[in-house]
Every structure is written in structure tokens, then in C-alpha cells.
Amino acid sequence: MTPIFHMISGAPDPVAPFSHAVQSDGWLFVTGQMPFVDTSVDTPYPDGIEAQTHQVMKNLQTVLAGCGFGWDEVLSVRIFLRHFDEDYDAMNAVYASYFPPGRRPARTCVGVNGLAKGARIEIDLIARRS
Template sequence: MRFHMIPGGPTPVAPFSHAVETDGLIFVTGQMPDTPEAPGVLPDGIVAQTRAVMENLRLVLDGLGVGFEDVAMARIYLTRFKDDYPALNETWRSYFAPGRLPARTCVGVTGLAYDALVEIDLVVRRPA
């Protein structure tokens, strides 16, 4: 296994690697909607927070030489599921080519680090 910390990547909120890679699969730790420049500072609203999470995921993926087109599975955690699910879906869709959406689980949770509205983790397959 390889444990990855991406230089200039998102600031971890706990003791973990940005990603762990084994047998061609990359498990990307759930990312928060802050930025590497301002850890713990969150934008307002689900659309802005979803975009911030996706940009943090992009930083990690870029650092590993893969992209959103390589994502096989995602898990999304929402603190205001009923309110935010439609807007999250619309924002999420914009990061993937039509017909190329990864498998996904989305669940409502009672809380996230920094009181974030959303957190997303990924399973990625490294292209051969």
C-alpha cells in the first residue's frame, strides 16, 4: 500500500492520509469545504460548499495523476439532507461527463467537522 499526502493539498482535520492506494484502487479521504489557504473557513450554502469540496478532491486527484473521469464510487454526507439534496445533485453532475457518473451513496448525517454541510470521499481506479 502507498499512503499519499499531497503537497499543497487540503489541510487534514484529523490524523489521516489524503489517499491510500492499493492494487490499482485509490481511496480518497472525505474532503471538507474549506481551502488549503484558509483551513476551517467555509463558504455559505450547499452549492458553494459542494464546489469547494470538489475542488479539494480535484487537488488530491491531480496530485495523484488521476481525475474525476477515474472515479468509480463516491460517498456523500449531508447534514441538511432534505434541504440540500437537489442542489447538491445539480452541482455534482457538473463535474462529470454525461453518461459517466460514478456509483454513489448519499446519506444524511447529524454533524460533520467544522459544522460543514457536506463531505465527500471517493474510490478511484488508476488507469492501466
């Protein structure tokens, strides 16, 4: 199957040369989303890790829906935190609200030295439709 390179209307503009998602053979690879509150990458982020986590999840939802996918098809998630020790527990509380217990994707969460435009969090994911 030829890959489909998605640019989703309503999702934040890219901060680098990438597609919002790439789809191939039932798989969907979603580029890491930042906490931009609209499509412009020049708008300020919301304050605090809770608000930034909700905004990233909203942006991921926009990309998923634009590709015809939903949260129930998400298999793996990677989370990048700029202030790991400070933000980990609060981020987890927000993140957990998006997936029911017993149906949570595999996940990796790592601390990083920096993220684009000074974000506290970035999340990417992989989904699959059978």
C-alpha cells in the same frame, strides 16, 4: 504491492489523523474532503451548499491530481449531507456538472447529524487505474 500513503501539497490539512489518499494495486481511496478554501482547517467555509459542494469537488480534484488520477477514473463516490432534505437538490445540480451523463460513478448519499467543523457536506471517493 505496498500501499502508498499520500499527503498532497495544496490540499487542506487533515482535521484528524489520516492520509489524503491511499493507493494500492491501481486503486485510490480518497479521504472525505471538506469545503476548506485553502490548506488551513481554521478558515471559514463558503456560504451555502452550492459553494461548499464546488469547494469539496475542487479539494477532491487537488488530491486526485496530486496522485496522478483524474475524474474519469472515479468509480464510486459517497456524499454526506448535514441538511439532507434542504441541500439534496442543489448539491446534485453542482455534483452533476463534474461528470458527463453516461459516465457517472456509482454513488451513495446519506444524511448525517454532523460533520467536522460544521460543514454542510463531505465527499469521499474511490478511483481505479487499469
